[in-house]
Amino acid sequence: MSIFVTGVAGFVAANLVERLLARGDRVVGFDNLCRGSMGNIATALRHPSFSFEKVDLADLAAYRRGLSHVHASSPVSEVWHLAANSDIPAGIADANIDLRDTLMTTFNTVELMKELKIGKLAFASSSAVYGDHGDRLLAEDSGPLFPISNYGAMKLASEGVISAALESHLERAYIFRFPNVIGVPATHGAIYDFVHKLRASPKRLDVLGDGSQRKSYLHVDDLVDAMLFIRANTAERLACFNVGAADEGVTVRFIAEQAVAAASPGASIQYGRGNKGWVGDVPKFAYSVAKLKALGWRPRLDSAQAVRKAVKQIAAQVSHA
């Protein structure tokens, strides 16, 4: 039996795979290597229980060929679908990006699970499904769900595809609504941007927005831990969980200051205007993780600790690049 992971060469999946291999699972991963990279899975590729294939999941025929072959040689017991567009602004400029890489990868995954009779699906959803609710504390059953980015819209659409499939052919689904996740190998995000900017111009850091934007952050080690904990412990057939740190988050200003301290001490920070970094970015955000807490899970790091750790890791990653 094997666990099949989509978007395997991406940031979160690469971390997940290391944990799965470490506990003794056989893992097969696909990625189109559009945003993921082979470097992210360099360690996994040396493991005898891991195999990788370059497949574009938006191409149903290619995906069917690849997954049928995997399933015939080493039956897939469950699918972890983590492939998606990860560049939210790009998806706002061109809605086709999230249609293709965020929704159609899910749609095709669910179709093939129907064809191949694979019953269990774990899915990386997002806090972006909620849209902008101001200060309101968002729980898994909060509504309305009016996302403000195409990324959020297509994650919401993916959740709908999965919930509908549970009514006909899927057995179990685990929907993890991710917060902002940080760590290495980083490919995007505020910390990554700040560290890169400071490397290019070490004396000054320009920040989009006024720095007051506050978000909750989770370290990827905690995220992977939470997903595996939910997978192992929930009894719900459709298990939807906000995953995050149980705190009110940190500001962009805090992140910028940490990045300067780690990457270029003494650099000046210049802030822009307004509390949104870009169109479609949710300005503030409070996330209830009471359900996950009640299941018995706690993060090891809160938002501030996660940012401090990730800033050091990303600064090291960038200086070695």
Added chain:
Amino acid sequence: MSIFVTGVAGFVAANLVERLLARGDRVVGFDNLCRGSMGNIATALRHPSFSFEKVDLADLAAYRRGLSHVHASSPVSEVWHLAANSDIPAGIADANIDLRDTLMTTFNTVELMKELKIGKLAFASSSAVYGDHGDRLLAEDSGPLFPISNYGAMKLASEGVISAALESHLERAYIFRFPNVIGVPATHGAIYDFVHKLRASPKRLDVLGDGSQRKSYLHVDDLVDAMLFIRANTAERLACFNVGAADEGVTVRFIAEQAVAAASPGASIQYGRGNKGWVGDVPKFAYSVAKLKALGWRPRLDSAQAVRKAVKQIAAQVSHA
């Protein structure tokens, strides 16, 4: 200026167009005539302020050609997007149907509104976005939204596409979450099925399920009235309204008895088992229309009155067919 209506040869749109023409609007409508029919718009086609073109909205290039031409000759002030798959069981058997006809028609409509700078969109959404919540009274901000049909999933996805577009290029959006809508010209639904079955075998009516399934019904005349009322009276930029009668609905048993009385008095009714008619059908359903009521609108007919009227209309439609 003209109002552009998609799915114009369908049941609801055909009724909407008659109201728009009656109040003096210029209307342009597209339909792929896959489920809609020219017969539904026979009256409108004789009106000098109406024009029709057969266009498949899932074909972006054809849609762009058609709508650009319309917009150049008679600028479109607003779009009423009513095109969608209307056969929910078909969409459960083959998820591609709702992907194409329910979601991609919306996706393409929103894309073309961006290209052509058309700012106002009225959208026919559905109570199917809510999924199955048992007896719980569902308001517009109720969650979670886990639809149990691909139709519901793709209506939810469409809402997400629209809410995301409001953040970048749309000016206003009106989202009408339809209940079960009845009236003529009928093309599907329980009344339509019952009347047809009784015409084929006048002595006995077989009903899927045990007849206890209860739903709220709205007559299409009231639905069109509510949509125009919301369009004229709401101040919200993203105006989402449950549209329905303010009652707890009627049972399938009531509908079957009305159909027998109108179409074949004395026929015996045979019920099946369970309280679901088909996979993906929501068994029971209570819908809060408090928001619409607060805006000042009331239906003329409650569920029972709407069913009685529609049964008579559909029996007449079928006997004249």
